[in-house]
Amino acid sequence: MASITQTVSVRRQRFSPSSILRSVLGSQESVLLLALILLIVWVGSENRQFLATRNMVNVFAGNAYIAIAALGMTMVIITGNIDISVGSLMVTLSMLSGAISVYDGYPSWVSTDLTIALAWVLPVIVGALVGAIIGFIVTYLRIPAIVVTLGFLSILKGLLIIVSGGDRITGMPKGYALAQIRPLEDVSMPIFPAFFQTLTMPVFFMVILTILVALWMRYSPTGRALYAVGGNAEAARLSGISRHRVVMTAFILNGVFVGIAAVMNATQFSVIQVTLPPIELTIITATVVGGVSILGGTGTVVGAMLAAIFLNTITKALVFLDISPFWTRAIQGMLILITVLADLYRRHRQSA
Amino acid sequence: MRKFLTLILVLSFVVAPFSVLTAAAQDDEDRWDGADDLPVNPLPCGDEEAPAPEPKDYDGGQPVDPPDLAGEDIVLVDVPKLIGIGYFAATTLGQQQAAEELGNVEVTTDAPTEGNIDEQITFIDNYITRGVDGILFAANDPVAIGPVLKKALEAGIHVVGYDANAVPDAREWFVNQAEFNGIAKALLDSLAAEKGEDASFGIVTSTFTTPNQARWISEMWAYANECYPDMTWLETLEAQEDYNLSFEQSNTLIDKYGDELDGLFGMTSVATPAAADAVTQASLCGEVAVIGLATPNAMKPFVNDGCVKSVVLWNPVDLGYAAVYVMRAIVDGTLEPGDTEVEAGRLGTLQIVNGSEVLLGPPFIYTEENINDFDF
Numbered sequence: 001m002a003s004i005t006q007t008v009s010v011r012r013q014r015f016s017p018s019s020i021l022r023s024v025l026g027s028q029e030s031v032l033l034l035a036l037i038l039l040i041v042w043v044g045s046e047n048r049q050f051l052a053t054r055n056m057v058n059v060f061a062g063n064a065y066i067a068i069a070a071l072g073m074t075m076v077i078i079t080g081n082i083d084i085s086v087g088s089l090m091v092t093l094s095m096l097s098g099a100i101s102v103y104d105g106y107p108s109w110v111s112t113d114l115t116i117a118l119a120w121v122l123p124v125i126v127g128a129l130v131g132a133i134i135g136f137i138v139t140y141l142r143i144p145a146i147v148v149t150l151g152f153l154s155i156l157k158g159l160l161i162i163v164s165g166g167d168r169i170t171g172m173p174k175g176y177a178l179a180q181i182r183p184l185e186d187v188s189m190p191i192f193p194a195f196f197q198t199l200t201m202p203v204f205f206m207v208i209l210t211i212l213v214a215l216w217m218r219y220s221p222t223g224r225a226l227y228a229v230g231g232n233a234e235a236a237r238l239s240g241i242s243r244h245r246v247v248m249t250a251f252i253l254n255g256v257f258v259g260i261a262a263v264m265n266a267t268q269f270s271v272i273q274v275t276l277p278p279i280e281l282t283i284i285t286a287t288v289v290g291g292v293s294i295l296g297g298t299g300t301v302v303g304a305m306l307a308a309i310f311l312n313t314i315t316k317a318l319v320f321l322d323i324s325p326f327w328t329r330a331i332q333g334m335l336i337l338i339t340v341l342a343d344l345y346r347r348h349r350q351s352a
Numbered sequence: 353m354r355k356f357l358t359l360i361l362v363l364s365f366v367v368a369p370f371s372v373l374t375a376a377a378q379d380d381e382d383r384w385d386g387a388d389d390l391p392v393n394p395l396p397c398g399d400e401e402a403p404a405p406e407p408k409d410y411d412g413g414q415p416v417d418p419p420d421l422a423g424e425d426i427v428l429v430d431v432p433k434l435i436g437i438g439y440f441a442a443t444t445l446g447q448q449q450a451a452e453e454l455g456n457v458e459v460t461t462d463a464p465t466e467g468n469i470d471e472q473i474t475f476i477d478n479y480i481t482r483g484v485d486g487i488l489f490a491a492n493d494p495v496a497i498g499p500v501l502k503k504a505l506e507a508g509i510h511v512v513g514y515d516a517n518a519v520p521d522a523r524e525w526f527v528n529q530a531e532f533n534g535i536a537k538a539l540l541d542s543l544a545a546e547k548g549e550d551a552s553f554g555i556v557t558s559t560f561t562t563p564n565q566a567r568w569i570s571e572m573w574a575y576a577n578e579c580y581p582d583m584t585w586l587e588t589l590e591a592q593e594d595y596n597l598s599f600e601q602s603n604t605l606i607d608k609y610g611d612e613l614d615g616l617f618g619m620t621s622v623a624t625p626a627a628a629d630a631v632t633q634a635s636l637c638g639e640v641a642v643i644g645l646a647t648p649n650a651m652k653p654f655v656n657d658g659c660v661k662s663v664v665l666w667n668p669v670d671l672g673y674a675a676v677y678v679m680r681a682i683v684d685g686t687l688e689p690g691d692t693e694v695e696a697g698r699l700g701t702l703q704i705v706n707g708s709e710v711l712l713g714p715p716f717i718y719t720e721e722n723i724n725d726f727d728f
Contacts, residue, residue, distance in 0.1 A: 269599065325589060
């Protein structure tokens with residue numbers, strides 16, 4: 001596997017002012033970060049309330065579960081596949097997590113703490129299993145991912161409605177609410193202490209997982225292989241990469257991250273309900289706006305995370321600026337369009 | 353394959369903004385966001401008696417040569433949308449209570465386990481063949497259920513609907529659980545009781561164009577104009593029927609208006625618990641009142657810990673109870689086309705509205721005292 005790291009070239013840059021500027025504006029991540037900061041400063045100057053601690057926390061926390069799920073989606077799309085079943089899977093796993101926590105038929109030696117631990121961990125394992133099944137069908141049975149995941153979308157939705165009967169889960173035990181924990185509550189950070197004290201668990205999961213995954217995708221052989229398979233499958237094959245294994249890995253990890261996102265989602269609320277909004281679209285939007293090419297081969301999880309935060313910021317910003325909420329979706333649509341067109345343009349120039 | 357996908361993706365995102373922009377161009381007069389343009393009919397303020405509704409000609413259907421069973425034992429079948437859920441278990445309970453009180457009514461509930469109109473039709477058809485004196489129903493589809501109900505009427509069987517109507521000429525009467533203006537009044541009165549007549553509030557709805565929600569908001573606007581001129585409507589936000597989004601939008605309203613915000617209205621059974629969740633997690637219980645339409649089970653955690661004082665809906669037990677009383681009244685000849693009211697046991701006198709509908713009365717408010725008695 002060592003040779004792969006060399007065949008997939010790691011870009012090297014010389015440092016000159018113009019090249020730094022070009023690299024800043026040339027990468028989707030830095031453009032997004034810049035846009036995010038400008039947006040927050042602008043809206044804050046228009047409406048002071050926007051910069052209030054609680055709102056700033058909500059800006060980052062609101063779409064954290066989307067960003068976590070986008071980690072997996074990034075991998076899947078980079079290998080040249082797609083998964084449109086993630087929304088249904090997430091809701092299913094949220095319900096599973098809630099159901100485990102409130103189930104009262106456990107033998108007596110199972111303590112509440114163990115129940116809660118199960119409710120946190122089992123959805124992630126089930127997510128990985130579902131990812132493995134999808135990955136197997138996509139790779140070994142050679143069925144396009146969009147078809148397989150469309151099937152899973154329907155299967156999961158149907159199962160969910162039958163099993164839950166449209167009912168909701170309430171009365172989760174104390175201590176279950178993982179997403180409501182504020183890890184830095186008692187720590188006094190030197191800057192913005194109130195902000196850090198109010199930050200909830202999903203933000204920490206989002207940031208730490210994104211950093212880990214970004215490093216893994218950048219430096220590990222398997223991580224690099226994801227790009228190789230999506231960028232040039234033939235070259236990847238010739239350099240000894242097993243496409244099947246790589247795509248399987250992407251789908252299994254996708255299931256894991258959807259599982260984590262589901263637990264974050266379920267533990268955020270006092271009521272777990274079967275609502276089936278098109279989360280998969282939001283996740284794919286975040287991924288694409290984050291600079292992951294829908295043609296596969298390029299993009300990073302950092303971009304996807306920034307895009308998830310950015311999308312949430314826009315939704316909130318429009319309310320704070322008293323702009324009709326009808327614009328929210330219009331602006332999201334335009335953003336996607338611009339990023340996709342920019343991506344196609346970049347590819348065109350590279351190949352020319 | 354990939355190029356094709358790209359094309360579809362690009363196209364759909366080009367089209368999406370336009371469809372949204374045309375929607376935004378609509379003129380909204382001075383009504384609150386999320387309200388519709390239909391005529392409004394606000395109820396009188398406070399405890400004043402509602403004026404008698406405009407009489408409308410009876411538009412229900414009539415059974416052909418029904419046997420005269422006045423005062424005699426009757427056998428009824430109840431075919432709700434589906435069985436096995438708490439809501440219809442509650443209507444069944446109400447029917448049994450009414451049957452026991454009356455003493456000369458026997459009612460059995462039998463329906464599919466899924467809310468499926470085809471199966472529901474089969475159930476009703478079987479009971480027509482078997483022969484019953486009356487059919488109670490809650491339709492899965494107002495039009496599709498029409499023919500089989502008409503068949504029942506032709507066979508001389510009395511037909512009364514509740515909860516979900518059929519086309520009027522396919523049943524004799526329909527017990528209407530709540531009218532839009534009644535719900536609107538109950539919501540605003542609850543806010544006034546909790547936060548005063550000068551409260552400022554936001555609304556979390558499904559979408560601005562969802563028919564029921566738009567009707568409720570319209571009636572709330574009309575009622576607030578009449579009865580609470582000092583209340584301030586701050587903003588309505590859309591949240592689809594999405595728990596996460598409802599939670600986020602509630603947070604946005606809380607963050608944007610800060611101390612100014614006295615209350616949040618949830619217009620859907622998803623938005624209301626989500627708004628309560630947002631208020632609870634912001635530690636603003638008591639500061640920001642959450643009032644809304646929701647089912648008791650979703651609201652129990654918040655009502656029991658005191659964060660939510662009033663949940664507005666109707667009482668399904670009373671709904672089933674009223675349906676049996678209406679059926680008994682038809683058979684006994686005490687409720688006839690053209691009447692303006694009907695006696696319904698412990699519920700007292702119920703009004704006839706819209707030609708052939710029996711109005712259950714003002715909505716039911718679930719509070720700490722009663723919410724745990726319900727399971728749906």
